Amino acid sequence: MGDSESGDADAGRGGTGTAHDRSQHRTEPGRGDGRDDTGVLRLRPPAHRVHRKAVAWWRTRILLVAAAAVAVLVVPAALLPDAARFWVLVPAAVLAVAGVAAAVGMPMWWYRVHRWEVTGDAVYTRTGALWQEWRVAPMSRIQTVDSERGPLEQVFGLATVTVTTASAKGALTIPGLDRDLAADLVHELTETTQATPGDAT
Structure with a gap:
């Protein structure tokens, strides 16, 4: 093996x-x-x-990383013109959705695998x-x-x-x-x- x-x-x-x-x-x-x-x-x-609490631990860690990545895009976007802001907020929204999806699914899978x-x-x-x-x-x-x-x-x-x-x-x-x-x-x-x-x- x-x-x-x-x-x-x-x-x-x-x-x-x-x-x-x-x-x-x-x-x-x-x-x-x-x-x-x-x-x-x-x-x-x-x-x-x-431990079952590891699911919440992993989930929180993923959400914090995703939130930090979104903030890196969203905060500077407030200083941009409206036309340019759209192209920054779209990837921020994609990151947010992906982060939430990962936080929902990945910890449960890790809980099944980790032994x-x-x-x-x-x-x-x-x-x-x-x-x-x-x-x-x-x-x-x-x-x-x-x-x-x-x-x-x-x-x-x-x-x-x-x-x-x-x-x-x-x-x-x-x-x-x-x-x-x-x-x-x-x-x-x-x-x-x-x-x-x-x-x-």
């Missing part, structure tokens, strides 16, 4: 729940640990969705939109785990967890998590990786 490099596997291009229920970000019974018959970690659909899961052996993620990226990072290859919250994420009570690995493919990100769940996940992954022998260099 894709390339495998430095312990991370990638393919394509591209849960909600209570914050302190640690069992919700572990593999459910019967799913297996993601290894094939030879014991090699393989790509598979992660189990958990991001994540943590097992005792690895972190699984699926992100993207038209071009999706599937990744699995073995615990032995994880270097650092961080949580960050931008201004909008703080408004919606969300956070993004970034897992840095010993791979040229770069870090794995899990956006749109409940902030308390993200804090728990960072703590758990840090403890697990510290206790896991490996060569995360």
Whole structure:
């Protein structure tokens, strides 16, 4: 399904729940640990969705970007002659309509695509939109785990967890998590990786 490099596997291009229920970000019974018959970690659909509030977060972000782009056109248009103003306001209107359409549709699609899961052996993620990226990072290859919250994420009570690995493919990100769940996940992954022998260099 894709390339495998430095312990991370990638393919394509591209849960909600209570914050302190640690069992919700572990593999459910019967799913297996993601290894094939030879014991090699393989790509598979992660189990958990991001938090439902991520839809509103993404939607607000799109609308703010669209509003800024429209304002760049509309504000100077007030200083133009009437004949020239029309040719500025038309693309502004197109941008506004496109922004609203994207804000309505894209976040729901992202919510369906973005998934994540943590097992005792690895972190699984699926992100993207038209071009999706599937990744699995073995615990032995994880270097650092961080949580960050931008201004909008703080408004919606969300956070993004970034897992840095010993791979040229770069870090794995899990956006749109409940902030308390993200804090728990960072703590758990840090403890697990510290206790896991490996060569995360």
